[in-house]
Amino acid sequence: MLADTAVYGKGAKRKIPEDSILGEHLVRKADVLVSLKEKLEQELWDNDQHDLFSSLEMPLSLVLADMEYQGVKLDMNRLDKMGEEIKGRLAEIETRIFEMAGEQFNINSPKQLGVILFEKLGLPAVKKTKTGYSTSADVLEKLAPKHKIIEEILNYRQLGKLQSTYIEGLQKVVNKETEKVHTRFNQALTATGRLSSTDPNLQNIPIRLEEGRKIRQAFVPSEKGWVIFAADYSQIELRVLAHIAGDEKLISAFQNDMDIHTKTAMEVFNVGKDEVTSNMRRHAKAVNFGIVYGISDYGLSQSMNITRKEAGEFIERYLESYPGVKEYMDEIVKDAKAKGYVQTLLHRRRYIPEITARNFNLRSFAERTAMNTPIQGSAADIIKKAMIDMAERLREEGVKTRLLLQVHDELIFEAPEGEIELLKKIVPEVMENAIELKVPLKVDFSYGLTWYDAK
Numbered sequence: 259m260l261a262d263t264a265v266y267g268k269g270a271k272r273k274i275p276e277d278s279i280l281g282e283h284l285v286r287k288a289d290v291l292v293s294l295k296e297k298l299e300q301e302l303w304d305n306d307q308h309d310l311f312s313s314l315e316m317p318l319s320l321v322l323a324d325m326e327y328q329g330v331k332l333d334m335n336r337l338d339k340m341g342e343e344i345k346g347r348l349a350e351i352e353t354r355i356f357e358m359a360g361e362q363f364n365i366n367s368p369k370q371l372g373v374i375l376f377e378k379l380g381l382p383a384v385k386k387t388k389t390g391y392s393t394s395a396d397v398l399e400k401l402a403p404k405h406k407i408i409e410e411i412l413n414y415r416q417l418g419k420l421q422s423t424y425i426e427g428l429q430k431v432v433n434k435e436t437e438k439v440h441t442r443f444n445q446a447l448t449a450t451g452r453l454s455s456t457d458p459n460l461q462n463i464p465i466r467l468e469e470g471r472k473i474r475q476a477f478v479p480s481e482k483g484w485v486i487f488a489a490d491y492s493q494i495e496l497r498v499l500a501h502i503a504g505d506e507k508l509i510s511a512f513q514n515d516m517d518i519h520t521k522t523a524m525e526v527f528n529v530g531k532d533e534v535t536s537n538m539r540r541h542a543k544a545v546n547f548g549i550v551y552g553i554s555d556y557g558l559s560q561s562m563n564i565t566r567k568e569a570g571e572f573i574e575r576y577l578e579s580y581p582g583v584k585e586y587m588d589e590i591v592k593d594a595k596a597k598g599y600v601q602t603l604l605h606r607r608r609y610i611p612e613i614t615a616r617n618f619n620l621r622s623f624a625e626r627t628a629m630n631t632p633i634q635g636s637a638a639d640i641i642k643k644a645m646i647d648m649a650e651r652l653r654e655e656g657v658k659t660r661l662l663l664q665v666h667d668e669l670i671f672e673a674p675e676g677e678i679e680l681l682k683k684i685v686p687e688v689m690e691n692a693i694e695l696k697v698p699l700k701v702d703f704s705y706g707l708t709w710y711d712a713k
Contacts, residue, residue, distance in 0.1 A: 329438035477709035490668035505582025512697035525579035554625025
């Protein structure tokens with residue numbers, strides 16, 4: 259019956275609709291789609307997007323369906339043990355926070371926490387809200403050097419989210435019989451064309467904390483004698499930027515397999531390769547990725563913990579070093595203002611009506627979006643193409659290896675140990691040839707008994 263596999267609503271309101279209601283709903287949707295078919299197809303042809311639809315998105319939908327149906331195996335014993343360990347850590351942190359505060363209170367209550375921090379401990383109030391003191395993450399991070407309690411509170415929040423969202427969240431959605439979770443990949447949800455993952459979201463497991471990374475230990479192969487194989491694109495967005503901008507220095511760096519952050523440090527600080535310090539490389543890395551996301555001097559100053567003036571000068575030196583990037587940024591904004599949209603290498607469009615807004619903040623954000631979308635969107639198109647090509651290659655090879663997950667620039671497989679040597683050859687080969695750019699695409703891979711070990 260249809261109703262056995264369909265639900266609607268969220269959380270406690272999730273319900274299984276009656277067959278008649280669900281059937282009528284599906285018929286209405288199908289009828290609307292059929293009536294719009296001719297009009298939408300013509301629009302695809304007019305926008306030079308028919309190939310994007312027929313050769314990329316439609317074949318990808320079958321690959322995603324197979325991945326969703328396959329699911330990913332969880333080691334429930336390991337997950338349960340992690341949950342107990344995190345509960346213990348939370349209790350320890352809670353005790354230390356109460357000792358520093360001199361009293362017990364609800365750490366998760368912004369109101370109570372605000373009173374403790376800004377009234378009892380006398381820390382400077384960075385920001386106020388209508389209901390009291392702001393205790394948001396950015397506020398607490400600015401206060402971190404002023405009192406040890408702040409670091410404990412930030413750790414408490416991060417671990418609490420891991421426990422509630424990921425440990426308990428996964429425990430709720432796992433199939434008790436197969437011990438698998440079946441995420442849903444949203445193919446047409448994000449503005450850039452990236453895939454997203456829901457119910458559960460397996461693309462967003464936090465990996466800054468070791469406890470977050472360890473959650474990946476619970477993701478295991480579904481067969482004995484199998485391993486998890488992970489392959490990811492190296493700096494794909496910077497490579498796409500080099501291609502789109504046509505900047506000779508960027509292209510040369512990638513063609514000669516140089517460390518791009520060292521190269522940028524050499525250019526921006528005007529030093530030789532051997533003179534680049536770790537701090538110079540770190541700053542160069544921040545501006546490299548910042549440029550990709552259309553970062554402002556304010557945003558860069560926050561991420562690098564420097565003044566806005568210093569950040570502005572840093573961006574200026576970067577753009578002087580890579581004139582092709584500067585020209586690309588100017589031209590793409592001008593183009594977006596004229597057309598009202600920008601597009602990726604495979605003609606995926608993003609309309610940006612705010613690009614001509616009178617409001618400075620709205621217009622500035624739109625300009626950064628115009629710079630970023632062709633880069634991030636093209637990277638998303640490339641990995642989608644790689645998924646289709648990879649699924650086809652696995653069929654041709656007649657192997658048992660299965661594609662399980664896509665996480666941003668990374669593909670996760672499960673495979674028999676006997677197929678690893680073949681995967682080492684064909685996975686980089688397929689992913690690196692998904693599209694032809696002016697610079698080579700580069701893929702790194704690793705494998706292990708769990709997703710954690712594979713990374």
